[in-house]
Amino acid sequence: MKNLDDREWLLTNGLGSFxxxxxxxxxxxxxxxxxxxxxxxxxxxxxxxxxxxxxxxxAGKVIALGTNYWGNNVIEPKGFELLHxxxxxxxxxxxxxxxxxxxxxxxxxxxxxxxxxxxNTNRVLIQxxxxxxxxxxxxxxxxxxxxxxxxxxQADPNLQFSQLLEQQQVFLQALRPGWxxxxxxxxxxxxxxxxxxxxxxxxxxxxxxxxxxxxxxDLYSPGYLTIHLEPESCLTIEARVGFPSRALPTLQNTDFAxxxxxxxxxxxxxxxxxxxxxxxxxxxxxxxxxxxxxxxxIAGPTVIAGYHWFNDWGRDTLIALPGLALTTQRxxxxxxxxxxxxxxxxxxxxxxxxxxxxxxxxxxxxxxALLWIETLGLYLEATQDWDFLVEEYAVVQQxxxxxxxxxxxxxxxxxxxxxxxxxxxxxxLTWMDAIVRxxxxxxxxxxxxxxxxxxxxxxxxxxxWAQRLSQEDGFEQARLLNQSRRYQQQAAQVKDSMxxxxxxxxxxxxxxxxxxxxxxxxxxxNAVLALSxxxxxxxxxQGRQILEVARAKLLTPYGLRSLAPEDVQYVGKxxxxxxxxxxxxxxxTVWSWLIGSFIRAWQRYNLEEPVPFDWQPLLEHFHAQACxxxxxxxxxxxxxxxxxGAIAQAWSVAEVIRxxxxxxx
Numbered sequence: 001m002k003n004l005d006d007r008e009w010l011l012t013n014g015l016g017s018f019x020x021x022x023x024x025x026x027x028x029x030x031x032x033x034x035x036x037x038x039x040x041x042x043x044x045x046x047x048x049x050x051x052x053x054x055x056x057x058x059a060g061k062v063i064a065l066g067t068n069y070w071g072n073n074v075i076e077p078k079g080f081e082l083l084h085x086x087x088x089x090x091x092x093x094x095x096x097x098x099x100x101x102x103x104x105x106x107x108x109x110x111x112x113x114x115x116x117x118x119x120n121t122n123r124v125l126i127q128x129x130x131x132x133x134x135x136x137x138x139x140x141x142x143x144x145x146x147x148x149x150x151x152x153x154q155a156d157p158n159l160q161f162s163q164l165l166e167q168q169q170v171f172l173q174a175l176r177p178g179w180x181x182x183x184x185x186x187x188x189x190x191x192x193x194x195x196x197x198x199x200x201x202x203x204x205x206x207x208x209x210x211x212x213x214x215x216x217x218d219l220y221s222p223g224y225l226t227i228h229l230e231p232e233s234c235l236t237i238e239a240r241v242g243f244p245s246r247a248l249p250t251l252q253n254t255d256f257a258x259x260x261x262x263x264x265x266x267x268x269x270x271x272x273x274x275x276x277x278x279x280x281x282x283x284x285x286x287x288x289x290x291x292x293x294x295x296x297x298i299a300g301p302t303v304i305a306g307y308h309w310f311n312d313w314g315r316d317t318l319i320a321l322p323g324l325a326l327t328t329q330r331x332x333x334x335x336x337x338x339x340x341x342x343x344x345x346x347x348x349x350x351x352x353x354x355x356x357x358x359x360x361x362x363x364x365x366x367x368x369a370l371l372w373i374e375t376l377g378l379y380l381e382a383t384q385d386w387d388f389l390v391e392e393y394a395v396v397q398q399x400x401x402x403x404x405x406x407x408x409x410x411x412x413x414x415x416x417x418x419x420x421x422x423x424x425x426x427x428x429l430t431w432m433d434a435i436v437r438x439x440x441x442x443x444x445x446x447x448x449x450x451x452x453x454x455x456x457x458x459x460x461x462x463x464x465w466a467q468r469l470s471q472e473d474g475f476e477q478a479r480l481l482n483q484s485r486r487y488q489q490q491a492a493q494v495k496d497s498m499x500x501x502x503x504x505x506x507x508x509x510x511x512x513x514x515x516x517x518x519x520x521x522x523x524x525x526n527a528v529l530a531l532s533x534x535x536x537x538x539x540x541x542q543g544r545q546i547l548e549v550a551r552a553k554l555l556t557p558y559g560l561r562s563l564a565p566e567d568v569q570y571v572g573k574x575x576x577x578x579x580x581x582x583x584x585x586x587x588x589t590v591w592s593w594l595i596g597s598f599i600r601a602w603q604r605y606n607l608e609e610p611v612p613f614d615w616q617p618l619l620e621h622f623h624a625q626a627c628x629x630x631x632x633x634x635x636x637x638x639x640x641x642x643x644x645g646a647i648a649q650a651w652s653v654a655e656v657i658r659x660x661x662x663x664x665x
Contacts (some may be wrong), residue, residue, distance in 0.1 A: 008627045008647050009092045011459035012290040016042020016111030017122045024080035026067040028207040035239045037122035042293045043356045044349045045149040057137040058101045060226050060319055071202035077551050088628045099607050101132035108453050113294050119439035120361050122241040127256040130229040141224040146174035146181035152217035155199045162221045187238045187251045191227035208528035212577025284657050287630045288324050291650035294570045297356055301336045306633050306646030314352045316651055318371040323654025326382050334379050342395040348402020364545050366422050366429035370454035377461040400566045418493040420455045421447045423515045434585040436579050442586050446514040449501050456494045463487035498537040507545035521562035523553050525594050531601035543605035557617035559592035572638030590635035598654030
């Protein structure tokens with residue numbers, strides 16, 4: 001028996017909706033499904049169409065093409081044994097075949113990216129094409145659900161699925177006493193539908209077993225479709241959310257090819273593809289676009305941190321923004337994201353999570369506000385859009401004043417040395433934010449090194465901006481020049497104080513100065529982050545020493561470790577249940593987004609020596625591991641650095657785009 005291929009694929013539609021599964025068609029995660037619809041974009045993601053079980057009858061022989069794990073550890077049927085080839089470009093494509101027949105399945109999720117409507121909604125198109133010496137009969141059994149994408153569905157006598165059959169379509173909706181589910185419909189171009197409701201019990205989801213989570217699901221089948229296929233014939237199916245208020249055009253087989261063409265044209269226009277654009281870069285840019293979505297509650301763009309399970313987060317968005325929107329010259333997108341974050345600035349803080357409709361943002365981040373200033377600076381450098389600076393300068397001042405006067409979580413500048421400090425129990429405000437049993441795994445209270453490096457860069461930006469605005473009409477020149485001098489003086493004080501982080505014994509930076517002034521000497525990548533911002537407070541000889549230590553202890557083929565292996569707290573594999581994984585998350589686990597910071601710092605401090613990083617392993621991962629055509633969130637700290645976490649992560653992809661040469665690939 002062939003080994004099952006556990007690589008995964010991903011389709012998205014610009015709303016936070018997605019379709020995903022494995023190459024071999026076996027569902028291994030709670031999050032696998034063909035229509036996971038974001039009903040309150042990009043939130044309220046709901047599994048509606050899990051998959052379609054296909055069987056093909058040729059010359060009197062019935063061949064089951066599906067592959068399923070069952071609760072008793074049985075794999076049945078074994079359709080993967082007939083899977084001849086899988087391709088990802090331009091859309092996920094499966095080809096099953098034997099000597100006298102071939103069946104191809106392709107799938108696309110048309111892009112929406114705006115407010116859904118009857119004609120422009122969450123939907124997925126599936127096309128089957130048959131080649132054979134004799135006609136065949138294709139039977140397609142629908143496997144459906146109506147449940148939150150984080151949880152499995154279980155058979156329940158109170159859970160019913162209504163269905164209304166019309167010509168070449170069936171309307172479906174889940175019902176339970178006191179609850180009505182999401183209405184949706186399935187349409188097809190040919191075939192006869194047979195109402196045949198039945199529950200399929202006890203699917204097993206082995207990736208959830210590995211993660212120590214609930215790992216069994218029941219799926220409902222309302223019926224099946226029978227299609228008589230002549231050689232060289234195709235069938236197209238559409239699953240679509242909502243019961244449209246008006247009749248839709250009849251579904252045609254040509255609709256699938258048109259959807260593929262429209263998506264290719266959209267991507268070409270979005271990224272201004274040229275004939276010289278390499279295949280490698282095109283694929284990276286397409287991957288980056290999967291994270292850019294529309295958020296209904298703010299009526300604007302946002303960035304999904306990662307698939308399958310993450311929402312949009314402020315810190316992740318701002319770290320990813322330069323690669324997603326500046327390197328790619330999507331300047332309107334960058335501006336829209338910065339505007340939205342600026343509009344939600346409260347207490348001098350930028351939200352770490354956007355609100356769903358009717359909810360309040362969460363401000364549990366110390367770095368998001370400073371990252372906003374840093375990213376604003378990068379945007380202005382790239383675009384020279386000084387009118388936007390005029391518009392947003394008040395937000396810069398709001399952040400500055402809040403950090404100086406003090407704000408939530410006891411975030412405040414220490415008047416004695418000018419450094420930013422914070423101290424609040426039970427929370428984790430930096431990017432190392434894992435919490436187990438109510439306690440941060442890496443608390444990092446006090447004065448974290450990269451936070452103060454960001455603070456220094458923010459003061460440098462603010463000084464130059466005040467100087468520039470003093471020359472603009474409508475601004476009080478003397479006041480702005482005074483502001484510029486004050487920011488400059490504070491930046492000089494912070495630069496001097498940053499030497500408190502220098503650890504001459506290790507030739508590295510202390511990770512934090514804790515509230516009681518103890519110095520944390522763990523070797524973490526935050527020192528590299530501190531070297532990577534637009535303005536750096538550290539001299540060349542220190543920068544080079546820091547980078548040499550990071551190269552020796554943290555650098556891997558996939559990014560930087562979050563802790564040096566010789567540390568007693570180091571954990572080399574991010575496996576096990578949620579608690580074990582959270583305890584390993586920032587204790588040695590490799591984060592690929594950090595390779596961008598390492599490259600920027602190396603280019604600043606070691607110009608005479610090429611960056612000591614070989615792109616090939618990470619690009620091979622992009623093409624052939626985990627989620628084909630994307631980059632994982634994390635990797636084990638120990639070799640062989642197995643990919644873990646989310647299968648597609650925004651800042652991982654963004655930082656590769658930011659630094660990978662357009663001439664390669």
